[in-house]
Amino acid sequence: MGKIPRIIASLFLCSCTYYVSATSTSSSSLSNDANASSEIKEFHNIYPDKYPRGSFLKWQFERLFYNNHKDSDDTTPITSPNVGLIHHPGKNVIVTWIGHSTLIYQCDGITFLTDPIFSDYASPLPPLGPKRHVPPGVPLDQLPHIDVVLISHNHYDHLDLPSVKALANQPGGPPLFLVPMNVKKWFLDNIEVMNSDANKNKVIEFNWNQSISLSGKTNKFNITFLSVHHWSARSLWDRDETLWGSWAIVHPEFKFWFSGDLGYTKDSIDIGNQFQGFDLAAIDIGAYEPRWFMANYHLNPYEAVKVMKDINAKQAIGIHWGVFKLSDEPFLQPPKELQKALNREHIDNNKFIVLKIGESKVYKEIN
Numbered sequence: 001m002g003k004i005p006r007i008i009a010s011l012f013l014c015s016c017t018y019y020v021s022a023t024s025t026s027s028s029s030l031s032n033d034a035n036a037s038s039e040i041k042e043f044h045n046i047y048p049d050k051y052p053r054g055s056f057l058k059w060q061f062e063r064l065f066y067n068n069h070k071d072s073d074d075t076t077p078i079t080s081p082n083v084g085l086i087h088h089p090g091k092n093v094i095v096t097w098i099g100h101s102t103l104i105y106q107c108d109g110i111t112f113l114t115d116p117i118f119s120d121y122a123s124p125l126p127p128l129g130p131k132r133h134v135p136p137g138v139p140l141d142q143l144p145h146i147d148v149v150l151i152s153h154n155h156y157d158h159l160d161l162p163s164v165k166a167l168a169n170q171p172g173g174p175p176l177f178l179v180p181m182n183v184k185k186w187f188l189d190n191i192e193v194m195n196s197d198a199n200k201n202k203v204i205e206f207n208w209n210q211s212i213s214l215s216g217k218t219n220k221f222n223i224t225f226l227s228v229h230h231w232s233a234r235s236l237w238d239r240d241e242t243l244w245g246s247w248a249i250v251h252p253e254f255k256f257w258f259s260g261d262l263g264y265t266k267d268s269i270d271i272g273n274q275f276q277g278f279d280l281a282a283i284d285i286g287a288y289e290p291r292w293f294m295a296n297y298h299l300n301p302y303e304a305v306k307v308m309k310d311i312n313a314k315q316a317i318g319i320h321w322g323v324f325k326l327s328d329e330p331f332l333q334p335p336k337e338l339q340k341a342l343n344r345e346h347i348d349n350n351k352f353i354v355l356k357i358g359e360s361k362v363y364k365e366i367n
Helices: 003-018 034-039 056-065 083-087 161-168 184-190 267-275 301-310 333-344
Strands: 092-099 102-107 110-114 148-150 176-180 203-206 211-215 220-226 246-251 254-258 278-284 313-319 360-365
Touching (some): 083 092, 083 360, 092 313, 161 184, 176 184, 176 220, 184 203, 220 267, 246 267, 267 301, 278 301, 278 360, 301 313, 301 333, 313 333
Parallel strands (some): 176 203, 254 278, 278 313
Antiparallel strands (some): 092 102, 092 360, 102 110, 211 220, 220 246, 246 254
């Protein structure tokens, strides 16, 4: 597809997610009663936007006529997955980066998967829209059995229909899908197998600060959905009708936080105060340029380091970069800027790392 048709096509596809207003409201106005989901027609961020809202059309005009975006032939580093390790994790806590915001997180006998997208396009109308530039680090047919899928919000690069359909039909039965409020209906409308009596209860939706307890091999997990500053939409007509957020997966021996998409606000300070630190966090570091347009809803690497400090994470992994061209920075800029941000704050570069696509990292052994 040529440059002009590609930009024109993106006007509809990207506007589904970038033309969304998010005004401030108090957290108390959002009921924590899951039964109230159908009564909430529009959700709001807790804190107001920090910057004036930029024009999507202005951004696309500049990309088309002034060539501000920096396309590059550089590709994100990729490695062959350690399939044996992820299929037989034993007592290890292991994180495997599949790409973008998709991670396999394994702890105490439970295999979690975050924001799964294995498709070639993050789009409702492929081959239009953002195209995958590197393959998934672990193909769908090489995944271990997935026990729990965590969805942060409903944008196409985080909630991909072919991917969740495949997971719902995995051998051994569907995983448990933990989703934001008002997303369950989408699952039941679009994934036939989830409508059976046996599977309807395998999609559970959450408001902010709602939790669920799940049993691991040795102990229980407490999983909580938490506020971050973002938005939701899958079309021009459903702005903020479903919730968005981050996930804390707390085990007595290991605490993990998955950021989802977020702009920098006091939400991360609140999370740090609430949970008193994490052993590991997966934090967005990409899709942040131009700042005049992206700053309200996407971290840059310097802000990602601030988030790591706010939540008091002992270690962090950078995600949401290097797979789909969603913004103007080159594919390999986020990890370079992350290193600069860590150096500026005098933080050991090994504390906040990036993985190769397909790479697994073992963090500890659960006793």
